[in-house]
Amino acid sequence: MMDKTLPQFGPRESMEYDAVIVGGGPAGLSAAIRLKQRAASEGTEVSVCVLEKGSEIGAHILSGAVMDPIAMTELFPDWKSRGAPLDVEVTEDRFLFLTEKKAYKAPNRLLPECFQNHGNYVVSLGNVVRWLGAQAEELGVEIFAGFAAAEVLYNDDGSVKGVATGNMGINKLGEASANFQPGMELHAKYTLFAEGARGHLGKQVIQRFDLLKDRDAPTYAIGIKELWEIDPKMHQPGLVIHTAGWPLDSDTYGGSFLYHLDNNQVAVGYVVGLAYQNPYLSPFEEFQRYKTHPEIRKFFEGGRRLSYGARAIAAGGLQSLPKLVFPGGALIGCDAGFLNASRIKGSHAAIKSGMLAADATFDALRAARQSDELAAYPAAFKESWLHEELYRARNFKPWMAKGLGIGTLMVGIDQLVLRGKAPWTLRHRHADHECLKPAKESTPIVYPKPDGKLTFDRLSSVFISNTNHEEDQPAHLTLKSRTVPVDINLEKYAGPEQRYCPAGVYEFVRAENGRDLLQINAQNCLHCKTCDIKDPTQNIVWVTPEGSGGPCYPGM
Numbered sequence: 001m002m003d004k005t006l007p008q009f010g011p012r013e014s015m016e017y018d019a020v021i022v023g024g025g026p027a028g029l030s031a032a033i034r035l036k037q038r039a040a041s042e043g044t045e046v047s048v049c050v051l052e053k054g055s056e057i058g059a060h061i062l063s064g065a066v067m068d069p070i071a072m073t074e075l076f077p078d079w080k081s082r083g084a085p086l087d088v089e090v091t092e093d094r095f096l097f098l099t100e101k102k103a104y105k106a107p108n109r110l111l112p113e114c115f116q117n118h119g120n121y122v123v124s125l126g127n128v129v130r131w132l133g134a135q136a137e138e139l140g141v142e143i144f145a146g147f148a149a150a151e152v153l154y155n156d157d158g159s160v161k162g163v164a165t166g167n168m169g170i171n172k173l174g175e176a177s178a179n180f181q182p183g184m185e186l187h188a189k190y191t192l193f194a195e196g197a198r199g200h201l202g203k204q205v206i207q208r209f210d211l212l213k214d215r216d217a218p219t220y221a222i223g224i225k226e227l228w229e230i231d232p233k234m235h236q237p238g239l240v241i242h243t244a245g246w247p248l249d250s251d252t253y254g255g256s257f258l259y260h261l262d263n264n265q266v267a268v269g270y271v272v273g274l275a276y277q278n279p280y281l282s283p284f285e286e287f288q289r290y291k292t293h294p295e296i297r298k299f300f301e302g303g304r305r306l307s308y309g310a311r312a313i314a315a316g317g318l319q320s321l322p323k324l325v326f327p328g329g330a331l332i333g334c335d336a337g338f339l340n341a342s343r344i345k346g347s348h349a350a351i352k353s354g355m356l357a358a359d360a361t362f363d364a365l366r367a368a369r370q371s372d373e374l375a376a377y378p379a380a381f382k383e384s385w386l387h388e389e390l391y392r393a394r395n396f397k398p399w400m401a402k403g404l405g406i407g408t409l410m411v412g413i414d415q416l417v418l419r420g421k422a423p424w425t426l427r428h429r430h431a432d433h434e435c436l437k438p439a440k441e442s443t444p445i446v447y448p449k450p451d452g453k454l455t456f457d458r459l460s461s462v463f464i465s466n467t468n469h470e471e472d473q474p475a476h477l478t479l480k481s482r483t484v485p486v487d488i489n490l491e492k493y494a495g496p497e498q499r500y501c502p503a504g505v506y507e508f509v510r511a512e513n514g515r516d517l518l519q520i521n522a523q524n525c526l527h528c529k530t531c532d533i534k535d536p537t538q539n540i541v542w543v544t545p546e547g548s549g550g551p552c553y554p555g556m
Helices: 026-042 070-075 125-138 200-208 283-290 347-366 376-382 385-392 396-400 404-417 458-463 484-493 530-534
Strands: 014-022 048-052 092-098 103-105 142-145 149-154 160-165 168-170 176-181 185-193 220-229 239-245 254-260 265-273 304-314 329-331 477-479 506-510 516-520 540-542
Touching: 014 026, 014 160, 014 347, 026 048, 026 070, 026 125, 026 347, 048 185, 070 347, 125 142, 149 185, 149 200, 185 200, 185 347, 200 329, 220 283, 220 530, 239 404, 254 283, 265 283, 304 530, 329 347, 347 376, 347 385, 376 385, 396 404, 484 506, 484 516, 530 540
Parallel strands: 014 048, 014 185, 048 142, 092 239, 185 329
Antiparallel strands: 092 103, 149 160, 160 185, 168 176, 220 265, 220 304, 239 254, 254 265, 477 540, 506 516
16 A cells, blocks of 8 residues: 555644654553653653544553553552552453353463463553553653544655644545644654554555565454443452353354453453454454353343443564564554464553663664664564563464364463473464455354343444544545445455444445445444454555544543
8 A cells, every 4th residue: 555645735834853652552652751761861851742543542542451560660660659550450360161051161270371360450451541641741741632643754765754643624525624724744853653553654654664574464353342330249350251262163263351340340352363264254243142151141140331342453473573663763562563462461562662662762862863773672672571472472373373172282282381482483374354255155144133231233332432533524444446345345255344343334235226335434433443454355444534533432
């Protein structure tokens, strides 16, 4: 895909910074904090700006989440006294293998270390990020929430110059409305991209600088989550449950999480690898079906659903990490893919990668450099505990992608016997969008209707995600070709976009002329990026909408 330059409506104002960071999640905020910490320790100044497309810091943050505090402790050794919202320590691990009616608990002594959570915390990552935002602002970081970075800017020599925020007040016809406000250019000596998995600008930078050369294809999963308030009798703060097996078939990668927070709240979610083959599969419906299992539904009877959301997860690991640096900037957090799929954890990795990139950036600034490659960042990563952790986990996803039976066996050997030091590295051979089989070679799946108490439909779920977009704006879900959805996706794959989207954005309707038509309900979009990843023809391209659009997750 070619880099897209935004339409111009007159000159744009610009602001200059030492570092511009795109994305106010754990990676971006930790990088900003570390830059300011280093400057303070050296008695110097460094100007840092963070752009966040959500309406506020934390609005778009979605994660399970069980958090390893290792990186937080490096960033703020006194995080407890500072009031960081890591309050619920894990008290018990359960790993269950599910059949349709039964649950079999794996003995804890046989659980690999990656499934053990002693010393970790059940958290709302959104609340952790809000706290990080407050720490960053206290240190002097300028945070602009509600402003989406929509374009990468380049210097004459091809290095990254910074980013431009999107124009506001452009109507559906692409014209300036009465509410028009032009975007702002933010120029930097170094720009760090921390947009999360399948970042819109990160994707462009990866392609422009060929950062995936000699790497495996990235692979992703979709994570769908609900937050519940449950019966106090069923609540056990710190209980962590993971499952594998039903309702997915044994050849489809995926599983669940159920985490007990405080205040009688439970975070429950389902993860489905986006390399699945059956175009009739619906990750959203699989999640709803999972909650009906006897061992799971008992937690929710008499409870109340509070919130809902979904997000793509970068699951490729070490083999799929792109080159992290390019002239003028770097990729950090899940924009690069620093998630440990075996641990179902990425926040600690995001924080650490942000710190490593910040150290390299600060040292470059102190040496009066700018717009070059921050080679010290990938070098430091290779010497860090994060690299060691991801190296140990490198074969987890490839093994599990071979099926639940052989995957469980081989992951056990890899982690318990070989301690993650096998002399081989398995490869990711195909991108996720290449994996769908034609509908005629697949078995349709009939999902039960929602009951509105334990299981729900998409639209009522989107409602409690507080998702909103300005309606009179160009659709941010763009098509390279308007004929492909019907002529190929519907004809050959039975229209998978209407099933893999967890928000009801895509539906096929019959037009007045009797022909099928893909209708895009962009207002519903949760910004999960699944369509950008899984579309079998790569015809759908997700671009950033107006700033502050999308979900506004409370406590997720």
